[in-house]
Amino acid sequence: MTQDHAPFRCEDIRVAIESKEVVKGVSLSIKGGEIHALMGPNGSGKSTLVNALMGHPSYTLTSGRIFINGEDVTELPPHERSRRGMFLRAAVKARVKDDPEMKTFRKTLIAEFERLEIDPAFATRYVNDGFSGGEKKRLEILQMAMLKPSIALLDETDSGLDIDALQIVSKGINTVVNETVGVLLVTHYQRILNFVKPDFVHVFMGGRIVRSGGPELAAQLEKEGYERIEKEVSQVAEVA
């Protein structure tokens, strides 16, 4: 598979918020079946990066290109990126009149509820009807399973979850990932990586990926914290 046809690729992404550069040039390529963990301390710009990749209207790119399955989606609105397979692939246009489609949808939905061990009572609630933080995250995994994306950007999926919910969410991620799906798992601490094994770990600080490696990098972070890497990075910067 050539790099062009990786489910996800971005080049030199820079994002400014009120003229302050928050993401300072990120390039990343994620192939099908790969789980990439993006780890960094609070306030390092991880969420800004992920939201900008999805096309959030509050974050504008000052430079960079974003590709889904080789197609440049940099200028497309969020729902078009989604339909091309980012985060959650395929159109979920409300099909009010389309009965057979609806029935198939319900069948698939109920099957996914069972597969992911999520309470099917969720399906009877209204779109914006007071879900708790944990419930929302579980639902997102369900939506991901339903939409079968090419690239799933999972931002802070683990925060605020108790251990049972964390296991359900992790199981969901592991279930959904196959050789055609790439995952970018954004987290500020290591706990979820006990359940979801990343192929690559990127350390994100000050708006940049400062180090990339395998799963061992996450273990090192767990042991030593971000401080040591931060020190090393600043020494490198001084030398340069």
Added chain:
Amino acid sequence: MSATSTPTSPAGIDPLWEKIKMSFGDPDWLLSRRKEALEVFRATHLPSRVSHLWRYTDPILFVTDEDTVAEAGPRTKDQGGLPPELQKGFDASSIAGAAYLRNGNGVNVILDPKLASAGVVMMDLREAAQILPDLVREHLGSLIGPNFGKFEAYSSAAWTAGLLIYVPRGVEIDQPIHILSGPSGTAQPFAQRLLVIVEDSAVLNLIDEYGDGEADRGGPSHVNSIVEMWAGTGARVKYVPIQNWSAGTVSHFTQRARLLADAQIETAMTSLGGRVSKVDCGAILAGRGAESNMFGLAIGGARQQFDHHTVHDHQAGNTRSDLHFKVALRGRAHSAYTGLIRIEDKAPFCEAYQENRNLLLSSGARAESIPELEILNNEVRCTHGATVGKVSPEEVFYLGTRGIDPADAVRLIVTGFVGPILAHIPDAARDRIHREVLHHLGEV
């Protein structure tokens, strides 16, 4: 109706009274009540813009040229069947009865024969005034009479179309009775009236629909409607008023339900149409253990103006009320909502809840929310809440991440907003109302 007091006419004759006397053919007791009501109307000044309930809507809007008041004409039992939209709905398996109140005169009624033989009465209120004078005399005007307000006084004097629904003790009508008022194509203003009596332990499910929302069919310029409902001990009433007047209509709607011990009413009202719509809807919890659950929805666009007032009057102890009123507006539509919860000093252990939420879908739309609590007893639980908000860009973005384009996202958010209210509308009307709601908001 005239804005001034008694109009100048030869020999002090009130032309409206002449019209009522000549053409209505009512029994004497009813005529004398009409005359009294007309006198009250003439003697009452237009409400002041600073008085309670008139801060948000100019009363002059409800004033009509009385020369155009609809002719009542003779009462008629059969006006040639129900309009097609009601006929379609009249399947004995889905509704129990239907009535059509035409602008001016004529009431058509169809009722499941089984119910008729069980003693249920549904008939032209003016006919009932002749045939069942005791029943009608006792109840008519007792909840909303001439002294309720100037426009109620007018309506009490000049109502033409009317309907009586009487459900005897213990009779349970599970399927809805569906009333449609008004879409007759005439632009004349008119006043109408419902009297609903549900005796002890009886059950009634009533859809009370006004207009058919077809702007091009025209509609009355002004409508003045009064609904009085009596629920006996342990009675259960479901009441679903749907205001869907055409775009030019100015409507004034006043409703009260009075509940005896352990009676329950669930009201699910929808306001969709009209140019100006003023609604005063309330339940009087007069017996211990009575309960009212009220759900409301107002959906507007263009320059539509809504003024809704709800009342939960806890006159007895251990009564319970719950109210959820939602408003979604686009264009330059305006809504004012005032919700009164009143708990009397001799009514301990009451529970009352009130929530009003407003969703603004354009920068020109405006909504006001004014809770009014008069709590005279300390042993009560009473809470209220109000919000006015817009569709958040975050929500639209979130749905975008699921492949939903912004227009569909807004539609979905609105559907989620109104859904919990729509859920209380009976099957016979729910899908249609949902489509109307989306249609009304179609240009967001």
